Amino acid sequence: MAESLLLPLVRGVASKAAGTLVETVTRMCGLDDDRRTLERQLLAIECKLANAEERSETNCYVESWMKELKSVAYEADDVLDDFQYEALRRQSKIGKSTTRKVLGYITHRSPLLFRFEMSKKLKNILEKINRLVEEMNKFGLENSVHREEQQHPWRQTHSKLDNSTKIFGRYDDKEVVVKSLLDQQEEQKVQVLPIFGMGGLGKTTLAKMVYNDQGVQQHFQLKMWYCVADNFDAIALLKSIIQLAQNKRCEMSDTIELLQKQLEEVIGQKRFILVLDDVWNEDERSWEDVLKPLLCSLGGLGSVIVVTTRSQKVASIMQTLRPHKLACLSEQDSWELFAQKAYSNGVEQEQAELVSIGRRIVNKCRGLPLALKTMGGLLSSYQQVQEWKAVEENNIGDNVRGTDEIMSILKLSYRHLSSEMKQCFAFLAVFPKDCEMDKDILIQLWIANGFIQEKGTMDLTQRGEFIFDELVWRSFLQDKQEFRQHLSIGSYVSINCKMHDLMHDLAKDVTDECASIEELTQQKALLKDVCHMQMSDTELKPISGLCKDRTYLRTLLACSESHKDFKALLQIQYASYITCKH
Structure with a gap:
């Protein structure tokens, strides 16, 4: 499925080849014929790529050809970037003295040397593209009818997104869990209540409802929320809980004994609630021998730990109270959740047949909230009966009860995204799970x-905001929150969001261009095919071996300034770097 992003890549490179900046410089260098040839060849490939993608599922030769095409497309993109940069550099030199212009002909920025070097690079790219076109013509591929992707106006702007947070069918669950927690007020030992169920059921949503319940907020003196995900390390967990209890970041020891003493000091005899969200680790010894003695010997009477997990084994290991198993939504709740998304534009009242189709699709989703929201968000983009029928007839399964079945629904919704949205969504795989992302x-x-282009009266930023809002609406992004930031020069509103872990799995599945340093190190893989990389505080020396051969790295997300010399280490000529904290 990773190759589905090749079409927008080729389309983007072809568009760049036709751009004014590239055309201006290639004409000045006498290379415009080569540029036009490159553009034509890319357009010829673009016409048959959709059919090639279908054939690649059963033909390994076509699949190999597509991988080679992707590599060459990135090479071409780099060469075109050089032309664009040269055009901008020359524009900036306008008005400089004649002496400096003359000196330019004998320096490393000499136009003559630039023309010679770029001629070789462009011809090398053309040779590869021409060879790929010759191979493509032997496949007997059919031209794809290119239709302009339908642009759907944003339905209800931000107010509709606020309405989408309405929760269906979980209030009874909330009351049961809240009562169970408040009933522990005389217990001396910390009690552990797991909430478990398959992915996409809404375990985290239920935990948030409980955590923010007015009675819970008043009952507990100290409230802490920590997303565990893949990190069940005792030291990292203790440090995070200490910082949550103090409500500030601080330097701490890596010794468990010292961390335990510090934890006892900050919690004291306060009655606390700690939510450990998304626990995966099924190693009983990690809990019984290490974390349980540390966490369950703290706090005042009635302190509790709430655990959310997909694993019934995790629930049985950590429980002291009977686990709360989350069930699927009822038929009525499922319909209301789906209808809120799917019929937001009022077509429900206009076409009864759409309601009938929607009912059948809801039955296939089997009460899974994430599946219902995703399908509803997808269908809200369509208003014609035949479009709804086409979605219904896709193989989304008649018995959605496991993660594989949910993923099939998510993949179906992904396939109906525009090329721009596919690229923007797949890029999110570079972020770690449960990462808060700034809009x-x-x-x-x-x-x-x-990844995005100006459309109509929308500039790039406005287009990006439209795509962001659409991904939120379709549940590819979730937990959208607004924060007012106060600076010395004034204040502004920042918007953060997260991804459901199943959506993160989907993003990883649809692209092989995103990776973390840790993943590459574990897999003993090179950076050759990676375009977007995330790194933490890993030392640079152990990963220097990843940088052999040519790479096409375009994004580097680093946690700290300590990696600002990473570009020099990689020695990559064409990579463009964007470094941010997350």
């Missing part, structure tokens, strides 16, 4: 990577 930074990264 403005995301849009800047999308623009910098050339």
Whole structure:
């Protein structure tokens, strides 16, 4: 499925080849014929790529050809970037003295040397493209009828997104869990209540409802929320809980004994609630021998830990109270959740047949909230009966009860995204799970990577905001929150969001261009095919071996300034770097 992003890549490179900046410089260098040939060849490939993608599922030769095409497309993109940079550099030199212009002919920026070097690079790219076109013509591929992707106006702007947070069918669950927690007020030992169920059921949503319940907020003196995900390390967990209890970041020891003493000091005899969200670790010894003695010997009477997990084994290991198993939504709740998304534009009242189709699709979703929201968000983009029928007839399964079945629904919704949205969504795989993503930074990264183009009266930023809102509406992004930031020069509103872990899995599945340093190190893989990389505080020396051969790295997300010399280490000529904290 990773190759589905090749079409927008080729389309983007062809568009760049036709751009004014590139055309201006290639004409000045006498290379415009080669540029036009490159553009034509890319357009010829673009016409048959959709059919090639279908054939690649059963033909390994076509699949190999597509991988080679992707590599060459990135090479061409780099060469065209050089032309664009040269055009901008020459524009900036306008008005400089004659002496400096003359000196330019004998320096490393000499136009003569630039023309010689770029001629070789462009001809090398053309040779590869021509060879790929010759191979493509032997496949007997059919031209794809290119239709302009339908642009759907944003339905209800931000107010509709606020309405989408309405929760269906979980209030009874909330009351049961809240009562169970408040009933522990005389217990001396910390009690552990797991909430478990398959992915996409809304375990985290239920935990948030409980955590923010007015009675819970008043009952507990100290409230802490920590997303565990893949990190069940005792030291990292203790440090995070200490910082949550103090409500500030601080330097701490890596010794468990010292961390335990510090934890006892900050919690004392306060009655606390700690939510450990998304626990995966099924190693009983990690809990029984290490974390349980540390966490369950703290706090005042009635302190509790709430655990959310997909694993019944995790629930049985950590429980002291009977686990709360989350069930699927009822038929009525399922319909209301789906209808809120799917019929937001009022077509429900206009076409009864759409309601009938919607009912059948809801039955296939089997009460899974994430599946219902995703399908509802997808269908809200369509108003014609035949479009709804086409979605219904896709193989989304008649018995959605496991993660694989949910993923099939998510993939179906992904396939109906525009090319721009596919690229923007797949790029999110570079972020770690449960990472809070800043809307403005995301849009800047999308623009910098050339994923979005101006449409009509929308500039790039407005287009990026439209895509962000559409991904939120369709549940590819979730937990959208607004924060007012106060600076010395004034205040502004920042917007953060997260991804459901199943959506993160989907993003990883649809692209092989995003990776973290840790993943590459574990897999002993090189950076050759990676375009977007995330790194933490890993030392640079152990990963220097990843940098062999040519790479096409375009994005580097680093946690700290300590990695500002990473570009020098990689020695990559064409990579463009965007470094941010997350």
